[in-house]
Amino acid sequence: MRQKRYSSDLTDSQWKTIKPYFQADRRRRHDLRRDILDAILLSPKTGCQWRMLPGEFAPWQTVYYYFRRWREEGRLQCLLSALRRTVRREEGREGEPSALVSDCQSVSTSRAGGIASYDAYKNVKGRKRHLAVDTEGLPWNLLVHAAGDHESR
Structure with missing residues (x-):
């Protein structure tokens, strides 16, 4: 121990x-x-x-x-x-949320491994991360993909 x-x-x-x-x-x-x-x-x-x-x-x-x-x-x-x-x-709420808030962020990455591409709109070479949280701020889903991929994917 x-x-x-x-x-x-x-x-x-x-x-x-x-x-x-x-x-x-x-x-x-x-x-x-x-x-x-x-x-x-x-x-x-x-x-x-x-x-x-x-x-x-x-x-x-x-x-x-x-x-x-x-x-x-x-x-x-x-x-x-x-x-x-x-x-x-x-917290006195239902177990499942009735609404989620989603946000996307493009972040630059190092040269080492993983998916990466260029996001022309935000002028960043790296990855995009999407995060969905409820009103308590608890994360419910996370998605990471190349920054150049369209967000509707």
Whole structure:
């Protein structure tokens, strides 16, 4: 078990809430799934690259393996949907929003990898990101594509 705690780590009550989404086939004395999820949450919070995860976490290959597996299985998307609905109900709203607000932003990118093209309207070479949020500011969908692609795609 890790000794050092990070601000992105799950609290015991948070883990109790989301634990059913990460049920394991076998029992372990130590709950590796929680440590893996803590490592996954550290990366976007700090901007840490997978290979630069602190040593007290599992090896980065293990963390990345579980991240990809859970993403491909749809576990992460299912968890996010359930959490959004829970937050909305706690605010006294319906679980599903009746309206979403969409915004688009063209951002320049580095030369390294990924899709990119030139957006002549905004004079940017890079990618476009579209984000749909509800009135609470909770994200419901995200789309990233080359900046030169038309927005109606």
